[in-house]
Amino acid sequence: MKFDITQLLADWDYQPGQVVARRFMGEDGAEKVQLRVDLGLLQMNAEGRPDGKRPMGHDSWYDFHLDRLAKHQEEHGDDESFELDGESCVRLQQEAIQFHHRYICFFQLEDYTSVERDCDRNLAVFELVAQYAANEELAWSLLQLVPQLLMMRTRARGTAALKRRKFAAACKAIEEGITEIEEFYRDNEREDLLENSGEVASLRHWLGEIKAKRPLSALEKLQRQLDEAIRVEDYEKAAKVRDEMKKLQASE
Numbered sequence: 001m002k003f004d005i006t007q008l009l010a011d012w013d014y015q016p017g018q019v020v021a022r023r024f025m026g027e028d029g030a031e032k033v034q035l036r037v038d039l040g041l042l043q044m045n046a047e048g049r050p051d052g053k054r055p056m057g058h059d060s061w062y063d064f065h066l067d068r069l070a071k072h073q074e075e076h077g078d079d080e081s082f083e084l085d086g087e088s089c090v091r092l093q094q095e096a097i098q099f100h101h102r103y104i105c106f107f108q109l110e111d112y113t114s115v116e117r118d119c120d121r122n123l124a125v126f127e128l129v130a131q132y133a134a135n136e137e138l139a140w141s142l143l144q145l146v147p148q149l150l151m152m153r154t155r156a157r158g159t160a161a162l163k164r165r166k167f168a169a170a171c172k173a174i175e176e177g178i179t180e181i182e183e184f185y186r187d188n189e190r191e192d193l194l195e196n197s198g199e200v201a202s203l204r205h206w207l208g209e210i211k212a213k214r215p216l217s218a219l220e221k222l223q224r225q226l227d228e229a230i231r232v233e234d235y236e237k238a239a240k241v242r243d244e245m246k247k248l249q250a251s252e
Contacts, residue, residue, distance in 0.1 A: 005040065014038050021105035033105045042101060046114075050098040061091045062125045069132070082132055089129055089138045096122045096142065100149075107156060110163075115156035119149055143188065147181050151199035154180075158206070167214035174207045219248055 013036075014020065020036040023046060031046035044050035049060045058064040065088060072082045084092070103118035126142050126149075133139035154177025161170035178200055185194035194200065216224070222245045229238035 009036075009040060012036055012041075019104055019108040021108045023105075023109060033102060033109075035101060035105050044098065044102050044105070046102075049095070050102045055091070061088075061095050062121075062128070065092070065128065069128075079132070083134050084129060084132045084138070085134050086138055089133055089141060092125055092129060093142050096125055096145070100145075103152060103156075107152065107159075110159075112156040112160040116153055119153035119156070122149055123153075140188075146184050147197060147199045150177060150180050150184065151203060153177070154203060155206075158210075162210070167210065168217070170210055171207060171214075174203050174210070178203050178207070219245060222248065 012020075012022075015036075016038070021033060023031060023033045026032040026045075030052075033044045033046050033050075035042040035044070045052045055061045056064045058067060065084065069079060069082055073079055099118045099122050103115045106112075106114040106118065123146070126146055129142045130139050133142075154174055157173040157177070158170045161167075161173055181197060181200050181203075182194060185191055185197070222241055226238055226241040226245070229235070229241060
């Protein structure tokens with residue numbers, strides 16, 4: 001067995017400040033994702049738990065605790081006394097970080113569907129912790145990661161829309177993402193953190209850039225023509241433009 005990966009790293013430069021990732025088929029027939037880091041690389045499975053392990057015979061610690069919850073409810077008839085202790089929350093957090101590394105790679109690889117999948121998975125984990133963590137401190141240790149996760153999912157949705165030149169859809173996705181983050185802080189009574197949220201500031205800046213650069217839609221072009229016709233009191237042209245706008249709106 002060869003342990004030295006010097007040549008492998010020499011053939012794949014680390015680029016400070018950039019996400020450098022690639023995907024390939026592993027010798028076991030499963031697709032892999034690799035992330036180049038300053039002292040080496042991280043390798044993850046592209047499907048399932050990134051490290052390929054099966055905690056307690058389950059696909060993940062998250063699935064293990066879902067199974068625990070289901071059995072508890074079956075035995076007790078409710079979830080009143082179900083709890084996630086400190087060790088459970090730490091394991092869920094460590095596992096969530098694995099998925100975080102992977103969706104960062106997927107974003108760089110322009111696999112936005114997989115970014116959403118892994119983000120949604122982590123959100124489900126955080127919701128479980130929010131409901132059943134033994135105390136608020138344990139819950140917040142994971143919940144504090146939610147704004148970054150929501151921003152990443154929003155960037156995936158917005159970028160995917162921009163790739164299809166769906167500028168209105170991209171703007172809508174970003175606006176919805178901003179709202180999600182704002183609601184998260186308010187629901188958790190953390191308005192003080194909202195005021196200085198780097199995620200919200202980043203998304204608002206991106207939204208402004210898109211709105212400034214995006215091409216006008218056919219309807220927006222007609223609206224400008226209408227405004228100009230009214231400005232110069234060319235009411236005959238204004239009437240024609242209005243008719244065109246009505247036809248366009250009816251066809252949409």
